[in-house]
Amino acid sequence: MAVHVKAPWEVTLMRNAGRLLSEVIAIVKANADVGVTTADLDRITEAEIRKRGAIPAFKGYQVGDAVFPASLCASKNEEIVHGIPNDEALEDGDLISLDFGLHYGGYFADSAFSVVVGKQTQELTALLDVTERALYEAIALAVPGNRVGDIGHHVQKLCEAHGYGVVRDFVGHGIGRQLHEDPAVPNFGKAGTGVLLKPGMCICIEPMVTLGTWEAEILDDGWTVVTADRTISAHFEHTVLITRNEPEILTKLA
Numbered sequence: 529m530a531v532h533v534k535a536p537w538e539v540t541l542m543r544n545a546g547r548l549l550s551e552v553i554a555i556v557k558a559n560a561d562v563g564v565t566t567a568d569l570d571r572i573t574e575a576e577i578r579k580r581g582a583i584p585a586f587k588g589y590q591v592g593d594a595v596f597p598a599s600l601c602a603s604k605n606e607e608i609v610h611g612i613p614n615d616e617a618l619e620d621g622d623l624i625s626l627d628f629g630l631h632y633g634g635y636f637a638d639s640a641f642s643v644v645v646g647k648q649t650q651e652l653t654a655l656l657d658v659t660e661r662a663l664y665e666a667i668a669l670a671v672p673g674n675r676v677g678d679i680g681h682h683v684q685k686l687c688e689a690h691g692y693g694v695v696r697d698f699v700g701h702g703i704g705r706q707l708h709e710d711p712a713v714p715n716f717g718k719a720g721t722g723v724l725l726k727p728g729m730c731i732c733i734e735p736m737v738t739l740g741t742w743e744a745e746i747l748d749d750g751w752t753v754v755t756a757d758r759t760i761s762a763h764f765e766h767t768v769l770i771t772r773n774e775p776e777i778l779t780k781l782a
Contacts, residue, residue: 531702531710533728538635539769542704542730545582545637546767546778549630552576553639554781556600560624562646563617566602569626570613574599577630585629585636585707594750601627601640603752608736608744608761609698610751620646623656625763629707636707638732639779640765651739652760658690659737659762662715666733670768670775676711676722676731683735684716693742695761698753700734703767716742727772734765 534542555576556569577584577599584599596610603611603625604618611625618624627640642659644652662683669678684694700713711723715735725731740759747754755761769776 531723531729532704533726534704534730535728538704539728541633541635542637542767542769543778545630545632545635548580548582548632549628549637549639550779550781551580552630553628553641553779556626556628557641557643560626560643560645561618562620565615565617566600566604566611566613566624567615569602570598570600573628580632582630582632585631585638586627589707596751603627603761603763605760606754606758608695608738608753608755609763610753612749612751618645621649622646623652623760623762625761627763627765635705636703637767637779638703638707638765639767640734640763642762642764654690655692655737655739655760655762658687658692659735660764662686662735662737663733663764663766666735667766667768667775667777670725670731670733670770672725672727672770672772674725675720676713676725677717678719679733680714680717680722681719687735687737693738693740693755693759695736695738695744696742697744698736700732700765703730703732725770727770729770730767730778731770732765732767734763736761736763
């Protein structure tokens, strides 16, 4: 496994990409509301990315013969990741997970968040809170000397303690010149195992957590991943730089 450690000049370019993506996230988040379609959000996403001189990372992304058709992954309720935007309006109480990526200056940035539009229930509020907490506590562990397994173990332990399922078929990843690089960053596993974290590594940490089972299925469109039991799922993600001291969140909203 070849894990790319970024040179200082590469880190600067990664920071630039992350900053631009954080600006786009803030705008799209402000537009996610009842009555808005995910196709609307996709159009906003692409326009804001291109306005900044960047390229949408997801549009045209290819796996085998399948090509992703949008700039935004929009996954609603039981959809975990890779939902394709459509013309259905978001309804009161929908949980929508929005996943973003862009390419700028030769480098990628990637991030995601989930939000409930309209009225929130206590059940969904708790799911969002624990999933986001898992992300930030995992980020705090992204320091030199720790291993990838320390991140996954903590996410799994925290979320399962609250009775949630932790998705295993889809995981975080390294990032840099490519959108997906080594190492894989699972949200489960054994502490003290996996790739050793070193300064200059960039990884995407992204807990995907469900109200029910951890098991997932892919729909007939070849992209949309849903919970096997059709329970609701949440997803949060940041691009994180490993430094000699504290981890740096490159996609943190200002």
